[in-house]
Amino acid sequence: MSLGRRLRRRYQVKILTVLRFLPDRSGAPPVPPPWDPFEREIPEDLLTSPGELRDPVEEERIAREEPLHEFFSVHPEASEFIVAHGRGFLQSTFTRLARGVHRIRRATRFRPSPNRSPASAAEMTSILRLEAERIGLSRIGIAPNDPKYTFPESDAKQLPNVVVCLVEQDWELTQMIPSDEAEKSAMYGYSEGMTRAAQLAEFLKRMGFDAAPQGFPGDAITIHYGVASGLGQLGLNGQLLTPEAGSRCRILLLTTDAPLTHDSPVDYGLHKVCDECKACVRNCPVGAIPQTRRPYRGVVKSKLNTVRCLPVVAQASGCAVCMKVCPVQRYGLEAILDHREQTGEILGIGSDELEGYDWPLDGRHYGPGETPKVGDEVLNNPDLVFDFSRKEPPPGIGPIRFVG
Ligand code: SF4
Ligand code: SF4
Structure with a gap:
């Protein structure tokens, strides 16, 4: 360095x-x-x-x-x-x-x-x-x-x-x-x-x-x-x-070290909401989100494909399409539960309001389920030096110091 x-x-x-x-x-x-x-x-x-x-x-x-x-x-x-x-x-x-x-x-x-x-x-x-x-x-x-x-x-x-x-x-x-x-x-x-x-x-x-x-x-x-x-x-x-x-x-x-009462994990029904929704899976421009959860480091969860996601996050204004198209983000769980009770469906799914977005790399609008083509120049940009296999800070590199 x-x-x-x-x-x-x-x-x-x-x-x-x-x-x-x-x-x-x-x-x-x-x-x-x-x-x-x-x-x-x-x-x-x-x-x-x-x-x-x-x-x-x-x-x-x-x-x-x-x-x-x-x-x-x-x-x-x-x-x-x-x-x-x-x-x-x-x-x-x-x-x-x-x-x-x-x-x-x-x-x-x-x-x-x-x-x-x-x-x-x-x-x-x-x-x-x-x-x-x-x-x-x-x-x-x-x-x-x-x-x-x-x-x-x-x-x-x-x-x-x-x-x-x-x-x-x-x-x-x-x-x-x-x-x-x-x-x-x-x-x-x-x-x-x-x-x-x-x-x-x-x-x-x-x-x-x-x-x-x-x-x-x-x-x-x-x-x-x-x-x-x-x-x-x-x-x-x-x-x-x-x-x-x-x-x-x-x-x-x-x-x-203040004495405090711990909260506990809660089941908000969000796993099943996700299984019925999958808007983020369908709309991720590079298919980085799996359909199902699997054990990872001892926790059953969705493990994103970082090799595909990170170059896009870095070059497309943070990407976060998976956040934009999420109905829980846009409407909140209460509205989703009301709608599901009335229709059996997840609120907003299939609508452009929820699943549509403008893609910063080509200026085009993409509707539900449409995804931009993300080329090699983004996914394998030679300026993005990124050793995905590295698990520890390289020698001589310290963390960003906020406190000291
Ligand atoms: S940030 Fe973009 S590329 Fe990464 S998982 Fe979300 S939608 Fe996909
Ligand atoms: S878009 Fe939100 S609610 Fe839908 S599957 Fe993804 S994380 Fe779950």
């Missing part, structure tokens, strides 16, 4: 720190209000299992033998290519992202009060949920910290409880996927998520507990914690589907 590249990686957080002083001209829309509790009863014929089916012995074995690592550390060359191709949505959102990173770093340095709250775990959990709502997080969930899903190169302190913070993305912008405009809504979600997770960490510290917020892109497999804390289930598109907004939300984590 060249000296220039090494220096850029080394000073990336310092660059972000400076960028936060630039005026914010992003025009980001306001964050939607916090979600009401999801109380809809799930029909019996949609129920499968709370969260995901797991084989704990296999999960332990694979985590021991092949620990997970943060993507950008394992593939530094690919991440530079992704950033270079992401200028259209990164340039105008950098300032906001930089402010989020700054809040994370400030909250990390903030000292816990010496007067620890005597509240019980149940009381602390209620207090924390109220504060999260006041801060404007869409919802939080609480799970035990699980080292199997934390990256060994994490620079955030690992405390026993994980607070999973969700921030909903703007609906209008998200329906413009795939485009730079839509991708900005994800960046806004990350910046707001970092800022609000940092605020929640500072709140815990004022109550006398330790708390460590994590930056974007994170120090752990965030969707694992989303499932473990009952916020959603995994969709066939490989993303965390929340009943309120599907995957139209960003997930930020913080760990804490």
